[in-house]
Amino acid sequence: MDLTYTAEEEEFRARLREWLAGALPALPPKPSPDDWPARRAYDLGWQRTLYDAGYAGLHWPLDAGGRGATPVQHLIYLEETERAGAPYVGANFVGLLHAGPTIAAEGTAGQRARWLPPVLRGEEVWCQGFSEPDAGSDLAALRTRAWRDGDDYVVSGSKIWTSHAEVADWCELLVRTDPAAPRHRGISWLAMPMDAPGITVRPLRTLAGPAEFAEVFLDEVRIPATHRVGAENDGWRVTMVTLSYERGTAFVGEVVACRRVLGELARAARDNGRWDDPALRRRLGTLNAEFRALWRLTQWNVSEAQRTGGVPGVGGSVFKLRYSHARQELYDAAAEVLGPQALDLEREWTRDRLTSLAYTIAAGTSQIQRNIVAERILGLPKGR
Numbered sequence: 001m002d003l004t005y006t007a008e009e010e011e012f013r014a015r016l017r018e019w020l021a022g023a024l025p026a027l028p029p030k031p032s033p034d035d036w037p038a039r040r041a042y043d044l045g046w047q048r049t050l051y052d053a054g055y056a057g058l059h060w061p062l063d064a065g066g067r068g069a070t071p072v073q074h075l076i077y078l079e080e081t082e083r084a085g086a087p088y089v090g091a092n093f094v095g096l097l098h099a100g101p102t103i104a105a106e107g108t109a110g111q112r113a114r115w116l117p118p119v120l121r122g123e124e125v126w127c128q129g130f131s132e133p134d135a136g137s138d139l140a141a142l143r144t145r146a147w148r149d150g151d152d153y154v155v156s157g158s159k160i161w162t163s164h165a166e167v168a169d170w171c172e173l174l175v176r177t178d179p180a181a182p183r184h185r186g187i188s189w190l191a192m193p194m195d196a197p198g199i200t201v202r203p204l205r206t207l208a209g210p211a212e213f214a215e216v217f218l219d220e221v222r223i224p225a226t227h228r229v230g231a232e233n234d235g236w237r238v239t240m241v242t243l244s245y246e247r248g249t250a251f252v253g254e255v256v257a258c259r260r261v262l263g264e265l266a267r268a269a270r271d272n273g274r275w276d277d278p279a280l281r282r283r284l285g286t287l288n289a290e291f292r293a294l295w296r297l298t299q300w301n302v303s304e305a306q307r308t309g310g311v312p313g314v315g316g317s318v319f320k321l322r323y324s325h326a327r328q329e330l331y332d333a334a335a336e337v338l339g340p341q342a343l344d345l346e347r348e349w350t351r352d353r354l355t356s357l358a359y360t361i362a363a364g365t366s367q368i369q370r371n372i373v374a375e376r377i378l379g380l381p382k383g384r
Contacts, residue, residue, distance in 0.1 A: 008346065011221045016080050016081075024086060040164075043089065062099075065116050094168075094172065099126040126164075132159055146175035152225060159216050159218075162214045169195075172190075185233055187235035188230070190237040193223075200219070202216075265330075266284055270354070280333070294323055335349075
């Protein structure tokens with residue numbers, strides 16, 4: 001693993017920094033966290049700005065409309081945009097980081113031509129219809145049923161924790177197309193238009209306030225069979241491509257953000273006198289070591305992805321497992337620094353602390369990540 005940057009990569013970093021310095025001051029004010037239509041417009045406006053500047057889908061392949069950047073260049077992009085305070089992908093998260101890369105890797109030429117350009121241009125939003133109320137953390141236990149009727153699939157069931165469903169145009173949907181098959185082999189991956197008849201979206205309000213998740217109820221929703229990505233009943237393999245992206249690179253920018261927050265915590269502790277507590281200093285020092293190690297692990301995963309052709313591997317599960325817990329520990333430390341002010345929901349750190357509670361569940365629970373590490377990295381036998 002080579003952790004140094006080439007002259008070409010440093011030149012890419014310099015150009016990006018220069019562009020960000022000119023583009024960010026021109027942005028409009030951020031909308032209210034509770035106003036999702038306004039947030040969608042803001043996020044897609046930033047996506048269009050990236051597209052016009054040639055930074056949209058930076059790591060996507062050239063034949064998918066991206067820039068064909070190396071994983072290292074993508075890492076530099078995520079690092080620099082976070083450090084500059086650029087907007088997060090927000091409502092475009094699923095389309096840009098999950099569905100888009102999956103369609104680019106697994107879709108037909110027609111599917112790629114239909115769905116990828118609108119994502120890159122900031123014209124369409126995707127949501128993720130994976131989790132179900134009765135499946136818990138066991139994604140393969142999903143029961144949303146799809147049966148073939150002529151040129152369509154007819155889908156009935158429900159999904160939960162569907163990110164951005166209330167403002168989405170499309171949903172990457174997992175359905176069971178063969179209930180008699182072994183549970184990992186009877187699943188298909190469909191692209192569902194969110195304006196199709198039979199779809200009901202019920203937003204879910206979280207502890208942090210905004211309703212960025214939803215329940216989605218499907219009552220005999222008709223989806224054209226041409227919207228299936230991959231072969232029928234091969235959806236589990238296609239899904240593993242999706243999740244490798246979600247766990248491999250989706251949290252990179254957040255590691256940079258956590259390192260920034262850690263520095264702010266240390267300054268706040270000095271200002272309010274809590275820095276005199278040696279236990280707190282040790283705690284912050286340990287967190288500093290944690291996030292430095294996570295950044296090195298990120299670089300290792302990126303090096304591995306570059307060596308193997310660009311798709312993140314199972315090392316992303318190691319990263320996601322430790323990062324989820326480190327983030328929670330960071331905001332527990334923030335509560336200690338803030339003292340009674342940690343109860344003020346108007347403070348960003350307080351809201352971030354509530355949000356951090358979901359990280360050991362989102363994108364695969366910590367228990368699932370431990371199983372992946374045990375079975376696919378350590379070679380241990382599957383549990384019974």
